[in-house]
Structures are given as structure tokens and as C-alpha cells.
Amino acid sequence: MATKTIAGKTVEVNEEGFLVNPSDWSEEMAPVLAEQVGIFELTEQHWKVIRFMRKDFAEKGQIPTVRRIKNEGGVPTKDLYALFPEGPA
Numbered sequence: 330m331a332t333k334t335i336a337g338k339t340v341e342v343n344e345e346g347f348l349v350n351p352s353d354w355s356e357e358m359a360p361v362l363a364e365q366v367g368i369f370e371l372t373e374q375h376w377k378v379i380r381f382m383r384k385d386f387a388e389k390g391q392i393p394t395v396r397r398i399k400n401e402g403g404v405p406t407k408d409l410y411a412l413f414p415e416g417p418a
Contacts, residue, residue, distance in 0.1 A: 385402075395409060
């Protein structure tokens with residue numbers, strides 16, 4: 330498996346560049362990863378979505394849908410796409 334150093338931590342990534350082990354992720358990595366997709370500042374609204382998604386994944390074992398982020402995370406779909414132009418999920 331390939332490895333990549335993100336925010337000073339070497340982690341395993343898959344062929345698409347995603348972390349193999351979700352537990353390797355840290356909040357220090359978020360700004361670095363965000364910059365790679367053209368997001369140069371993480372606002373409180375970004376963090377609200379990121380933290381909801383992390384918590385939901387930890388509880389349910391799968392990535393939350395846009396609908397669940399909207400309904401349970403309290404972030405309107407339009408806002409999600411404004412925050413994450415390449416797609417929120």
C-alpha cells in the first residue's frame with residue numbers, strides 16, 4: 330500500500346489517495362487536505378460539517394449521506410455545496 334506524509338504524519342493511502350485507516354486522521358491534517366482541493370480556509374461551518382461526518386462515521390461505520398448531513402447535521406444542502414464546491418460527500 331502507498332504511503333503519504335500529511336501534516337508531518339506518514340499514513341497509508343489507497344489508489345485514490347484516501348486514508349486507509351480513518352483513525353490515522355487528525356484535525357491537523359484537515360487544512361492540508363483542504364488546500365489540496367482548493368479550500369484555503371476552514372471556517373467554523375466547515376468544522377461543523379467535518380466533525381459531524383467524523384462522529385457519524387464513528388457511530389455508524391459508513392460515510393454519512395448528504396441528506397443525513399442536512400437533516401441530522403443541520404447544514405442545508407445549498408450551504409454544503411458552497412462550503413465544499415467539489416462535493417461534500
